[in-house]
Amino acid sequence: MVKVTVCGAAGGIGQPLSLLLKLNANISELSLFDVVNVPGVGADLGHICSDSKTESFLPSSKEDKSALASSLKGSDLVIIPAGVPRKPGMTRDDLFNINASIVRDLAQGIAENCPDAFVLIISNPxxxxxxxxxxxxxxxxxxxxxxxxxxxxxxxxxSNTFISQVFSGESKPTDFDTIVVGGHSGETIVPLYSLGKSADLYSKLSEDDKAKLIHRVQFGGDEVVQAKNGAGSATLSMAYAGYKLAESILKAFNEPNVVECTFLNLDDSIKGAAEAKKLVGGLDFFSLPVVLSKDGIAEVKYDVLTKANADEQKLLEVAKEQLAKNIEKGVKFITN
Known part of the structure; x- marks a missing residue:
């Protein structure tokens, strides 16, 4: 019996994400929370003949906290895509002032109603x-x-899709499982193409083509924002990505050695986190491959940082500098 709650279930990411979760056989209860339109989403998903129970929760007013509390009670996993999307010309940092308070209030709800839940944050930045x-x-x-x-x-x-497009006659996206470290914004995103299954093909590229590929990964979201002509940002691909991580976490409840990259707190209680923290200049948060378990993150695979090539090391230095500011901004929002 696994209960999953989606906070922001009626949004552009929340709806397709909820659909994917509804189809997962490991989920027995799907709880949908949003401040608008969520009853319709719940009714629609409720007609799907999968075994999970679906229930939606809509606050009656801005002051009503009972709907959020009810949606979260007993949740094993909470996914938060809530917030406003990016518009043309906006960076993820531009979204901060709006989305920061939304995420804070949802986190407070988690603390009060399901403090032991796995929590997945999609909301930008x-x-x-x-x-x-x-x-x-x-x-x-x-x-x-x-x-x-x-x-x-x-x-x-x-990263997997874009390199396969460069080598369209020789590969497909599922051939790769690229390690991407750092953060989730522009130059903080560092794909380590020199490692793993992509290494041989990547080595065939000119320095200029390598730079173009990395830039496309770092700013791939801009392609979607522009293609949607200001009507939204990446929703379907983000929903898939969020689901993919959630699916791996659920799989790790029963299977060993499930590995995914995630932006985590490098706390000493996690195996390998202290070593990782030294390698990233003392940053408290960084995206790295981790080994998952039924109890959460079991281990950080920090050795990828030492294996990155010289060009990737330069990218990492830029990422670390920017991440320090991003992390401080989030911490200060609460501590102040």
């Missing part, structure tokens, strides 16, 4: 919203760093 959730849970004395995940999976999805 992830580099700042994950620290906001961590600080909120710490204030409530219920923070478990092993169960907080910033969803950076879309960067991996794009």
């Amino acid at each position: 992830v580099n700042s919203t994950v620290p906001i959730v961590a600080e909120t849970l710490k204030k409530n004395k219920v923070f478990n760093p092993k169960k907080l995940f910033g969803v950076t999976t879309l960067d991996i999805v794009r």
Whole structure:
């Protein structure tokens, strides 16, 4: 029996994400929360003949906290795509002032109603919203760093897709499982193409083509924003990415050695986190491959940082500098 709650279930990411979750046989109860339109989403999904029970929760007013509390009670996993999307010309940081308070309030609800749940943060800017959730849970004395995940999976999805497009006659996206480290915004995104299954093909590229490929991964979201002519940002691909991480976490409840990249708190209680923290200049948060378990993050696979090539090391230095500011911004939002 696994209960999953989606906070922001009626949004552009929330709806397709909820659909994918509804089809997962490991989920027995799907709880949908949003401040608009969620009863319709719940009714629609409720007609699907999968075995999970679906229930939606809509506040009766801005002051009503009971709907959020009811949606979260007993949840094993909470996914947060809530917030406003990017518009043309906006960076993820531009979204901060709006989305920061939304995420803080949802984190408070988690602290009060399901403090032991796995928490997946999609709401942008992830580099700042994950620290906001961590600080909120710490204030409530219920923070478990092993169960907080910033969803950076879309960067991996794009990395696999984009390199396969470069080598369209020789490969397909499912041939790859690119390691992407750093954060989830522009130059904080560092795909390590020199490692793993992509290494041989990547080595065939000119320096200029390598730079173009990495830039496309780092700013791939802009392609979608522009293609939608201001009507939205990446929703379907982000929903898929969020689901992919959630699916792996659920799989790890029963299977060993499930590995995914995620933006995590490098807390000493996690195996390998202290070593990782030294390698990233003392940053408290960083996206790295982790081994998952039924209790959360079991281990950080920090060795990828030492295996990155010289060009990737330069990208990492830029990422670390930017991430320090992003993380501080999130922490200060709560501590101040």
